[in-house]
Amino acid sequence: MSGLTVGIIGMGFMGSVHARHYRDNGRVDRLLVATPVEQEQKIARERFGAEVFSDYRSMIQQGQPQAVSICTPNFDHYEIASWLMQEAPGIAILIEKPLGVNDQQVAKLTKLAAGHQSPILVGHSLRFAGAYIKGRELLRQNAIGKPCYLEARYKWFKDFSKFPAWKRDPELSGGGFLMQSGLHMLDLFVWYADSPVVEVTGHAEDLYFKDFPVEDTFFGTVRFANGVAAHLVGSSATKGFIDYGIEVYGERGAIKVESVAVPGGLDIDNHSVSLFTEESAYSPSGALVIPSAPKSDFWKDEINHFVSCVLDGTAPIVTPADAKIVMDVCFALYKSAALGGKTIRL
Ligand SMILES: NC(=O)c1ccc[n+]([C@@H]2O[C@H](COP(=O)([O-])OP(=O)(O)OC[C@H]3O[C@@H](n4cnc5c(N)ncnc54)[C@H](O)[C@@H]3O)[C@@H](O)[C@H]2O)c1
Known part of the structure; x- marks a missing residue:
């Protein structure tokens, strides 16, 4: 399998970091970005050559990515990740830390993640x-x-x-x-x-x-x-x-x-x-x-690891269960x- 399509949800500070390293990875053919903010859509298009969507559900449904990065504010991680885990079991997920903003969210996501069919990595970058x-x-x-x-x-x-x-x-x-x-x-x-x-x-x-x-x-x-x-x-x-x-x-x-x-x-x-x-x-x-x-370049190595989880079957080194402990x-x-x-x- 080669030529990955990756979607990034959120194009603020961390979304741009992910986009840069996907672009430079060499194994990612298509980059999709979902953000409601026009200025960020422009950056995604012009700086990263991404196809742009204003909503992550349309990005998933129309763009058909095999993997996504969740780079939205902390409070959104739960809604987006739980939707993906329930509606898109074939999509690999890189979820930025924190896994959730309260213990109920983290417990529910960890449970859902255990049944997800594709790799899930949590962005504990160090x-x-x-x-x-x-x-x-x-x-x-x-x-x-x-x-x-x-x-x-x-x-x-x-x-x-x-x-x-x-x-x-x-x-x-x-x-x-x-x-x-x-x-x-x-x-x-x-x-x-x-x-x-x-x-x-x-x-x-x-x-x-x-x-x-x-x-x-x-x-x-x-x-x-x-x-x-x-x-x-x-x-x-x-x-x-x-x-x-x-x-x-x-x-x-x-x-x-x-x-x-x-x-x-x-x-x-x-x-x-x-x-x-x-x-x-x-x-x-x-x-x-x-x-x-x-x-090293730890953010770059994290993205390269995630791509390898998707394409080579490498086991994610920080799973939701690992993140839950933290x-x-x-x-x-x-x-x-x-x-x-x-x-x-x-
Ligand atoms: N691993 C690390 O070292 C590290 C470093 C910084 C930030 N982070 C994490 O990354 C995440 C983002 O932080 P940031 O600093 O980039 O924040 P930010 O505010 O700069 O960016 C958030 C982006 O999400 C977009 N957004 C909000 N709701 C959305 C939605 N429903 N769909 C699509 N886009 C949406 C906003 O428009 C914005 O572009 C946070 O969870 C943060 O904890 C991790």
């Missing part, structure tokens, strides 16, 4: 970032022994006042910092700790963007059945400062995957990976910087925060 893959590989290769403690730092000033309105509305987004950004770190926790979550404690804060009803900062602790504890220090209230990455502390040493800040933001594909152990050949800074941490942690953390930091058992 699982495609070379440095994070390398950090986890080191952990699995026993480079630092059994892990004890994980710490994720996601400090990156993002100007809420310039966000699309839906991102500032908790009903439409499902939440602020944690749902929109911190979710990537919760995903790393679950992926790295590789053990069921047993309890969480969280605190949501409005420290900088006090005028918006979504939190700009979240501090969370997640405990796993294997004894690992993980702590998230996450904030968009960090003007002029970026610190993004994860540290893994084990019985014999530590692994640090660290962001590289560049003018105007962060180069997520250009993290460095360092290993700290007593046996290492120490660099002057005390760490062995892993030279083989591959530079979403359950996220919802439990919000519940804890709403109860003033009460410990929530899962």
